[in-house]
Ligand code: IMP
C-alpha cells in the first residue's frame with residue numbers, strides 16, 4: 001500500500017475509492033428501501049461530508065431533498081471539544097423525515113450537540129448516515145443508523161476528510177502512519 005505525505009505527517013492507504021463507492025451504493029439501496037414512498041430531507045454536515053453526500057445522494061432513486069450545514073470541532077488531528085456552527089439551517093424541519101449525513105462519527109460530540117437543535121423543530125424522524133465510525137473513540141450516546149465502515153481509532157484523511165485543510169481531494173482514504 002502506498003504512503004503519502006500531508007503537511008508534516010505520513011499516511012498509508014486504508015480504503016480504496018472502489019471499496020468506498022461499492023459500500024455507498026449498498027447504503028443507498030438500504031435507504032431507498034427504507035424510505036420508499038417518503039420524501040426525506042438530507043442534511044449534509046460540511047465540510048468533511050461533501051464527497052460522501054454527493055455519492056450517497058446519487059445512489060438514491062426515491063424523492064429526496066438535500067441541504068447543508070457547517071459544523072466543526074476539529075483543529076489539526078485532535079478534537080477541540082467545541083462545536084461551532086457557521087452556516088445555519090434555512091429549511092423547515094417540521095414533520096420531515098431527516099437523514100443527517102456525516103463523514104465520520106468520532107467522539108460523537110458534534111452530533112450530540114447538534115441533535116437537540118434539530119429535535120426542537122419537531123421533525124417526524126431523524127436518522128444518521130455516516131461513512132465512517134470509530135467506536136473506540138465514542139464518548140456520547142450516538143447511534144449511526146446507516147454506516148459505511150467501522151474503523152480503528154486512528155486519524156484518517158481523504159475522500160473529504162482533511163488534516164488541517166489538506167487531503168480532502170484524495171479519492172482513497174488514508175490512515176495516519178504511526179512510527180513505532
Ligand atoms: P466528533 O464530534 O468527535 O464525532 O467528530 C466529528 C468530526 O470530526 C467529523 O465530522 C470530522 O469532520 C472530524 N474528524 C473526526 N475524526 C477524523 C479523522 O480521522 N480525520 C479527519 N477528520 C476527522
Ligand code: MG
Pocket residue numbers: 045046047048049102103104
Ligand atoms: Mg465533519
